[in-house]
Amino acid sequence: MALTDSSTRIRPGEELDANRIDPYLKGQIPDLEGTPTISQFPGGASNLTYLIDYPGKELVLRRPPFGHKAKSAHDMGREFRILNQLKDAFPYCPKAYAHCTDENLIGSEFYVMERVKGIILRSDLPQELALDADATRTLCKRFIDTLVELHRVDYNACGLGDLGKPQGYVQRQISGWSERYEKALTPDAPRWEAVKDWLQTNMPADHPTPGIIHNDYRFDNVILDPADPMQIIGVLDWELTTLGDPLMDLGNTLAYWIEADDPAPIQRMRRQPSNAPGMLTRREFVDYYAERSGIEIDNYDFYYTYGLFRLAGIVQQIYYRYFHGQTRDKRFAQFVQMNALLEHMSLNVIGRSSL
Template sequence: MTLTDQSTQVRPGEELDIARIDPYLKAHIPDLRGTPQISQFPGGASNLTYLVQYPTHELVLRRPPFGHKAKSAHDMGREFRILNQLNSGFPYCPKAYVHCTDTSLIGGEFYVMERVKGIILRADLPAELNLDAERTEALCKSFIDRLVELHQVDYHACGLTDLGKPEGYVQRQIEGWSSRYEKALTPDAPRWEAVVAWLHDKMPDDHPQPGIIHNDYRFDNVILDAANPMHIIGVLDWEMTTLGDPLMDLGNTLAYWIEATDPAPVQLMRRQPSNAPGMLTRRQFVDYYAERAGISLDNFDFYYAYGLFRLAGIVQQIYYRFYHGQTQDKRFAQFVHMNRLLEHMSLQLIEKSSL
């Protein structure tokens, strides 16, 4: 059994035309020979990711999803630029080779990057890794260290000063996700009115030291070295990266972080092995981040509640496409139930918060 992340058969309705892709890639990337085989990586629920295998090269192609898309989402050119320029300050970015703006080739823009081959952790730690609690804790801390490292990158030196506007970031995120959620509402979805009101009322000032934020940092976007699984060699999915408040980014990551002691309904939502013996709790995660970043974090409730609401917004945008028949991916049928659970978790957090 291989632990390296594997691609599978392309999902129906999401196929790529080899006869159109192949000559384009050969015209823009040197030394490609033969006819490629195209398969699809099964993870992810936003941009679509394909493996394009030539006899001597393995490439990864990223394209937007089919169907309804938020106006500012899925900017292939922006993601391509981030990979190229951020790599000098954060060497875990894959190298990007070409960005195609001709939508006639596959029905949308796309870009192609190198394949960083390694292990991507999904719901559970593979038994073959033989990670005891001590090594799991070390892996968890390494995961947090990379996030701190990203937040401390000199984005001016990387030429990414214009990537976003840090001033007013917190307010823009709360107002922006409130608006996006309203636009993606379906009749069966919760409205989140109490949580949104609380977030507006408790909104803190922006962090005094803005940084590059990933906006989707979790274990299934991190690649481990197959020869040394304790070593992180890549970070994926840069489509939502911008400049802003690093604590908001930390809140995003914690929204995915399901602890071993969380109730059974929450465990059903888990997509990464954050419940494994040795993994830090959310409170320990925040404390370790603060220690490594050299900052003080007395109360993290606002940022965690924001992360849960933002995750619900993403979930609902995806469910909107399924509800209206714009995607046939059956995974998305249950996303409205996940949305309701996220609202329940947020209301419980607010009820206990000292803010």
């Protein structure tokens, strides 16, 4: 199917040397033959993702971005471990084959995993899928069900009990993202002082049942089966995964969830088809998640506002690299305006909140 996610030419400054990578991969993965061609997947704004195409086998390579980056945000070994140890309990994880710690090979650590070929939904639903509102609603609910399924995984049984520290998670996220935001400030960026104060004042206790949280769960990190696009067959981008409050993870996902009646400036920020006829609204999303997870949610405004602030922190970290000339990717030039819009959205939520 033409809708299968495709790679393209590598962006300038982000090239990989096939002659250096090929011997390493052949020493780690059996039955590789020939010389690979390398291309790049255009999506994503953090870790870089490449297609390593051998005759008869396709691999995906993940490496950190070039330039300034948070020390803990691009741990290739950690992501490699998560994929391998979580896969049995959560079969949407791609199989990871090799983790290279020798930074001399390509200038950083990296890992290589299987390519899960499928459809990735980006800004709009492709017309070729011919999904009516009822089918879209069903797909949306399956998207939420998969998140609930992840949050229910027994992380101790997977050997991932040391992945994070659930106790004090909410407090650490608010203070941690505040600190990271300050470190990534540029002269043209908003300060977010009122929002940070509100989050600190209205912080709830940690949910009593922590779980594995993805921290970047959205439709463009989900792979649909080309033979049956109503089925989810993969979940990508595990770099931020940890143990913590599942409602904070819900807030992260809500921050990306732009619905049909959001104003035009917000619509221009949309990166997934969450506005399509049949998609749940944010309120319906929360209610359905609560129903399927059995978790009562009485302070939705806090989690949504936290998600918006955290997203602004990620956006600003990326913009910092662009501002200081550490990346030439022109997509990032407007990220400071996106940051300002996220602050405006947060202030609107706070202004209407009953908290």
